[in-house]
Every structure is written in structure tokens, then in C-alpha cells.
Amino acid sequence: MVKKAIITGVVLFALYSVFVVKLRPWWWRASQHQWQDNIVQAQYVLYTDQPFTNIIVGSSLSRRIAVDSANETYNTSFSGLSVFDGLNVVTRTPHLPKRVYIETNFVLRDSSKDFSGSVFSPVLFYPRKVLFSLREQNQPIAVVGTHLYNHVQDWAAIHLKPTAQKSAAAADNSKSIFERNLAIHSKTYAETPARELVEERFALLQQYVSLLEARGTQVVFFELPVDKHLENLPTAKVIRETFALKFPADKYAYIPMPDTGSFETTDGIHLNPESAARYSAYFKSRM
Numbered sequence: 001m002v003k004k005a006i007i008t009g010v011v012l013f014a015l016y017s018v019f020v021v022k023l024r025p026w027w028w029r030a031s032q033h034q035w036q037d038n039i040v041q042a043q044y045v046l047y048t049d050q051p052f053t054n055i056i057v058g059s060s061l062s063r064r065i066a067v068d069s070a071n072e073t074y075n076t077s078f079s080g081l082s083v084f085d086g087l088n089v090v091t092r093t094p095h096l097p098k099r100v101y102i103e104t105n106f107v108l109r110d111s112s113k114d115f116s117g118s119v120f121s122p123v124l125f126y127p128r129k130v131l132f133s134l135r136e137q138n139q140p141i142a143v144v145g146t147h148l149y150n151h152v153q154d155w156a157a158i159h160l161k162p163t164a165q166k167s168a169a170a171a172d173n174s175k176s177i178f179e180r181n182l183a184i185h186s187k188t189y190a191e192t193p194a195r196e197l198v199e200e201r202f203a204l205l206q207q208y209v210s211l212l213e214a215r216g217t218q219v220v221f222f223e224l225p226v227d228k229h230l231e232n233l234p235t236a237k238v239i240r241e242t243f244a245l246k247f248p249a250d251k252y253a254y255i256p257m258p259d260t261g262s263f264e265t266t267d268g269i270h271l272n273p274e275s276a277a278r279y280s281a282y283f284k285s286r287m
Contacts, residue, residue: 057086058103
């Protein structure tokens with residue numbers, strides 16, 4: 001019985017592996033949650049043979065930059081993680097890009113050992129490199145479940161239109177959530193970061209920048225617009241001033257931050273869809 005189950009499992013795995021490599025449709029790619037989506041993004045960069053001209057690394061703020069029409073550009077910004085998680089992935093790619101665009105907003109956030117362990121696990125790293133079916137994006141349950149969920153969402157959007165009363169209640173609730181989140185971020189931004197922390201993070205960033213430049217990659221820094229009430233609070237000012245000191249503009253390239261007053265956020269720091277689209281267009285025009 002056990003032998004039969006093992007043989008059946010091996011045969012099914014082999015058939016699915018052939019399907020993924022030879023027969024899968026273009027949409028056969030999915031992730032079920034934020035953590036898995038981060039791993040999918042990392043695996044794509046690490047395992048692809050396609051050389052990228054530009055790669056963006058950053059936090060969830062940069063994840064909203066759409067680069068679909070930017071040639072040979074890939075967005076390796078990880079939601080809930082650090083710019084250092086992205087740099088750790090990029091510096092291990094088979095072909096370093098011509099340019100790496102580094103978000104500055106959350107440069108003080110530490111990297112995740114759990115994420116690094118999941119992506120670079122010696123047990124699975126090389127098998128996943130060879131066997132496409134083992135990669136996170138190709139899990140059949142995730143793919144089928146995600147597309148079923150999307151179909152239900154589309155059906156509900158068409159057939160279950162909210163009443164005016166529900167729409168008004170949703171708008172009030174959204175405003176309340178925004179105000180609470182803005183208050184939380186305002187409290188965090190109002191704190192002056194410890195000098196030891198700032199020096200430690202920027203020393204690590206300098207190591208990554210030196211490594212990239214030594215291998216012929218240009219580094220470009222950019223700061224995304226946030227709510228205007230946050231942009232000049234102590235944390236943002238310390239980060240900006242330290243970049244000016246450690247990476248002076250006469251030696252390093254920067255994409256200037258546009259006027260924050262012309263952008264809107266969902267929670268004080270993440271651009272809403274309309275503002276994200278406008279910033280994406282701005283970003284690509286400056287590349």
C-alpha cells in the first residue's frame with residue numbers, strides 16, 4: 001500500500017512537472033498571501049535566465065510602482081519587509097542588472113531572517129532552480145484557489161452592487177481607518193531614530209552599494225511621497241539628511257521626490273491606486 005502510494009505520488013509529480021514546463025497557460029501563476037507573494041517575486045529574480053536592465057528594491061510602498069510598460073524592469077519590493085531583503089536577493093542573481101533603484105523611506109527597517117531562510121534554504125534552493133513545479137508560484141492549490149476567488153469577486157462586483165447607505169457607511173469607515181493609521185505613523189515618524197541604529201543600517205547599505213558598483217551596477221535612490229504631515233517629521237528628516245551625508249548627490253543618482261501634496265495615501269504612507277499610477281508614470285519618466 002505504501003509502495004503504491006509512493007509510486008502514484010512520483011508519477012503525479014512527474015506529470016505535473018511536465019505540465020508546468022510545457023503546457024501550462026500564461027496565467028498559471030499565483031500566490032495566496034503577502035508572504036508567499038514575496039517569495040514568488042524573489043524566486044523569479046533568482047531563477048530566471050533573463051537579464052534585467054533595471055530592478056527596484058524597497059518595501060510595500062514601492063510594491064505599488066507599476067513597471068509593466070518599462071522595458072526589462074522588475075519590481076523586487078517586498079511587502080512588510082526591508083530594502084535589505086531585496087538587496088540580498090538582487091546581489092545573488094545570476095546576472096546583475098545595469099541599475100538598481102533603492103527606496104529610501106524605510107531604510108532603517110531590519111531584514112527578515114525568516115524570509116532569507118525560506119528563499120535560500122539549502123534543502124530546496126537548488127531543487128527549485130531545476131524543477132519549476134516546486135516553485136512557490138506553481139502550487140496547484142494556490143493557482144486554482146486564487147482564480148476561483150477572483151471569479152467570485154468579479155461576479156459579486158457585477159451582481160451585488162452596494163446600496164447608497166452601505167456606500168456611505170463604507171466611506172465613513174475608510175476615513176476613520178485612515179485617520180487611525182495616520183496617527184500611528186505620525187507617532188512613529190515623530191521619534192528621532194537612535195544614532196547607533198542609523199549608523200548600522202547605513203553602513204550595511206554602503207556595503208551593498210559598494211558590492212553592486214564593483215560589479216558594474218549603477219545605484220539610484222528614490223523617496224516615495226507620503227502624507228504631507230509625515231514628510232518633515234524627525235525620522236524622515238534624519239533619513240534624508242543621512243543620505244545626503246553618506247551618499248551625496250554629486251556622486252550618486254537620485255530621483256527627486258515630487259510634491260507630496262499632490263498625492264493621496266490609504267493610510268498615511270501607502271499611495272492609493274490613483275496616486276500610485278501617477279507616481280509610477282513619474283518614476284518611469286525619470287528612469
